[in-house]
Amino acid sequence: MEVVQQYVQGLTSQGLYPDQYICHQKKGNLVEIEDEATGKRYQALTFCTNDILGLVQSESVKQAAIDAILNYGTSNSSCHALSGRIDLHRQLEQEISAFKHLGHTHLFLNAWMAMQALIDAFCHLAMPIPGFRHTRQTLILSDVLNHGCIVSAVSNANNRSGKVFSYSPDVRVKPYRHCDAEDLARKLRRYAKPGDRILVVSDAVFSMDGDIAPLPEMIEILSHYPDSVLVMDEAHASGAIGPNGAGIYDYFGIAPQSVIDKGVNPLIMTTFSKFAASAGAAISSHIPELIQLLNVSPTSIGTISLPAPTTAAALESLRIVRKNPQLVQTLQANNRYLRARLVEQDFEVIGDTNVIPVILPENVNPKAFAVHLLENYGIWVSPIWFIAKPRIRMTVNALHTKEEMDCLIDAMVATRNALFQPKTAMVSA
Secondary structure, three states, X not given: OHHHHHHHHHHHHOOOOOOOEEEEEEEOOEEEEEEOOXXXXXXXXXXXXXXXXXXXXXXXXXXXXHHHHHHHOOOOXXXXXXXXXXXXXXXXXXXXXXXXXOOEEXXXXXXXXXXXXXXXXXXXXXXXXXXXXXXXOXXXXXXXXXXXXXXXXXXXXXXXXXHHHOOOOOEEEEEEOOOOHHHHHHHHHHHOOOOOEEEEEEEOEOOOOOOEOOHHHHHHHHOOOOOEEEEEEOOOOOOOOXXXXXXXXXXXXXXXXXXXXXXXXXXXXXXXXXXXXXXXXXXXXXXXXXXXXXXXXXXXXXXXXXXXXXXXXXXXXXXXXXXXXXXXXXXXXXXXXXXXXXXXXXXEEOOOOOXXXXXXXXXXXXXXXXXXXXXXXXXXXXXXXXXXXXXXXEEOOOOOOHHHHHHHHHHHXXXXXXXXXXXXXXXXX
């Protein structure tokens, strides 16, 4: 424990440990938060919530969760495969399958478990079957900036539970450059061997850079590898991109069936903490046997199913989104407006989506920037250190007004002027 103590003390002394805030109440995007270290309270306008469509405080979503508690209680107290499955699970799976245009869906408590279960089950299957021998190796290619849940799952892909239960062939994991389809193609040509089972996994929208994976190019590359698998983590894509908010396939106008017709197996992971006012995750596929396998995978067998109130909240939120695409359109309009205003003020903004990172000079402490915003202007944002690029990470949502976004811009400019001198804007002669 000495190493742990020294490390965390170092984080704190260098100003790298995040400040901890306790939220006491919410009303729209106005929140009352408490600095846990000092006890000081702030009334703040938040730009760091992932409630992208503003459904967390929807009356119908709250009532759905309450009704579920009254009907089922607070927990299902078992896993899907034993006695933990309820009708709300089936309804939510059907809604997600329709939303993502993939006929079969399985639910999980969170994205980390969903991705671990998928990689584990795909690479190693589950319990041994007399007379069946799994002999084909798996090659996994993963974007270098994928979310931690993907990194964790693929990093453990060669030594997880399938290999504990029975013989299972090796899994090889290779990274490819961020959103670089050409590098993905090169890595496949270099590492794919005859007989390999090929799986490519990527965020659809990247959680720290806010950019979008090059889906059409990825599909074209994988079409040369029959029966390959393409996994899209749509945590930040669902409800956010595409005309109907259905995610990256909706965004590019690609029907999953057309991908299937090319010999590629599309898998989509949906999460409920951003657009669906809840928690949990789901894997969707056109292959019913994959869903059955996920149901009996060690990750699913060893964990209780999604609680009834959480399931009901996600279900009601999803139904609202499907019936009200204008919510998604408002979110997208707010994203365009805020990004344009930031660029107008010479901030370095990256990405394309409602995840809006503003890159700061290397000598500027993002936490100091965020604290200045909070203490002087009542604006709450997230300070981030990521791949040697300090940044302020903001999320805009469908509830933000232009007046609120303008307040953020004014506060950002004032804080920049107070903490450092911005680069002189280039003026054409």
